[in-house]
Amino acid sequence: MRYLLISIFFSLVGCASYTKKHGFxxxxxxxxxxxxxxFSDASKDYVYKAKIEVYNKTFGGIFIVKKIAKGxxxxxxxxxxxxxxxxxxxxxxxFKVNYILDEINKKLLLNILEKDLRVLVREHExxxxxxxxxxxxxxETKIANKKYxxxxxxxxxxSVSRVKNGKEKVQFTFSKxxxxxxxxxxxxxxxIKLTINLKSIN
Amino acid sequence: MRxxxxxxxxxxxxxxxxxxMTTAEAILLKEKVKAQAAETKTITSDFVQYKHLDFLTxxxxxxxxxxxxxxxxxxxxxxxxxxxxxxxKDENLYINDEGQKSDVNLSxxxxxxxxxxxxxxxxKGDMFDEKEFEISYFKINNVSxxxxxxxxxxxxxxxxxxxxxxxxxxxxxxxxxxxxxxxYTRIVFSNRVLNTSVSDAVFAH
Numbered sequence: 001m002r003y004l005l006i007s008i009f010f011s012l013v014g015c016a017s018y019t020k021k022h023g024f025x026x027x028x029x030x031x032x033x034x035x036x037x038x039f040s041d042a043s044k045d046y047v048y049k050a051k052i053e054v055y056n057k058t059f060g061g062i063f064i065v066k067k068i069a070k071g072x073x074x075x076x077x078x079x080x081x082x083x084x085x086x087x088x089x090x091x092x093x094x095f096k097v098n099y100i101l102d103e104i105n106k107k108l109l110l111n112i113l114e115k116d117l118r119v120l121v122r123e124h125e126x127x128x129x130x131x132x133x134x135x136x137x138x139x140e141t142k143i144a145n146k147k148y149x150x151x152x153x154x155x156x157x158x159s160v161s162r163v164k165n166g167k168e169k170v171q172f173t174f175s176k177x178x179x180x181x182x183x184x185x186x187x188x189x190x191x192i193k194l195t196i197n198l199k200s201i202n
Numbered sequence: 203m204r205x206x207x208x209x210x211x212x213x214x215x216x217x218x219x220x221x222x223m224t225t226a227e228a229i230l231l232k233e234k235v236k237a238q239a240a241e242t243k244t245i246t247s248d249f250v251q252y253k254h255l256d257f258l259t260x261x262x263x264x265x266x267x268x269x270x271x272x273x274x275x276x277x278x279x280x281x282x283x284x285x286x287x288x289x290x291k292d293e294n295l296y297i298n299d300e301g302q303k304s305d306v307n308l309s310x311x312x313x314x315x316x317x318x319x320x321x322x323x324x325x326k327g328d329m330f331d332e333k334e335f336e337i338s339y340f341k342i343n344n345v346s347x348x349x350x351x352x353x354x355x356x357x358x359x360x361x362x363x364x365x366x367x368x369x370x371x372x373x374x375x376x377x378x379x380x381x382x383x384x385x386y387t388r389i390v391f392s393n394r395v396l397n398t399s400v401s402d403a404v405f406a407h
Contacts, residue, residue, distance in 0.1 A: 045258045049284045051299065060286065060299045066257050074257050080264070080286050081278065081321075082253045082379070082387030083360070099383065201283040202262070 024131035048198035223339035234372035239328035296407035
């Protein structure tokens, strides 16, 4: 019980410190839901050239996202020559592996990919708190029980950060926004040496 | 109603346009391709690659060029919409991803060595090994379409079939690699030139 109280205390302190540390001031929540538009158009095939740096090794491929229906996305990664490396389906809170190359079928890697890619394709999240600093809005939310902060600048989603105990663990950055498509996306892990860079090619 | 009849007629025509070859025709094609492959010292070609995933609205189109030189050097280079090349040389893959170079040694993986051998052989079209493939022969007008299904289960897990189209001279004009899920990669060659001079520098990393 004592440990539970201590951990609740630290998580509250951690949460407060993240927004305050960055100079944000909490304000009243008006819209209860936030929206990530970057993979929301079901008529569009989202195709990216990917570069993955993992523990000083770099490899590339083609990263493909398709919205199949509401709350339902398909995410596929292939080599440049077209061989499939993985093929996942996200349907609301469900996650299904349609295919994964035996050589990379490791539980730890699958967990990381599931967590990261779920954040990319999720469109709507409930707002838990809202803070403001000049033209930047910081929205706190939870995805699969993990705490995330969405950063909107001039009403455009610029980044998403997974935060634990007030520290940023993973940062998703969206840049070169053109017609609600993020032409460049970076997923940067701070606790492991993993960076995924995506560059739109269509 | 007239449209439905027309559509049915068209479907019948399409289905009928691909016929099975006779045994004699199949033997003739096999000999022609093998003779052509034996004489081929180099190949240069442009290609367009269509990656078909069933759930996508459009195939993903990438373009590039290919160079082959005996004994078994292949350079596969994409130029649009990104610059990327992979050289298959000895037991290594040499990758240049927009200027960033890396290499992969395949000597420890028998399976990847076999898969790469298949890619190199498919460039010449010489895959007529009945111990390795179940082979069926079709023809559409003047083009031969040969379907190679790997017998080895480990390979069949990655590639369900290669469909290779040959022109009247027995030269490869199209390769289709079909995955077990029926998604596929189709590569269409153009400006294919055989036995022109290709410098070793093309395959330098």
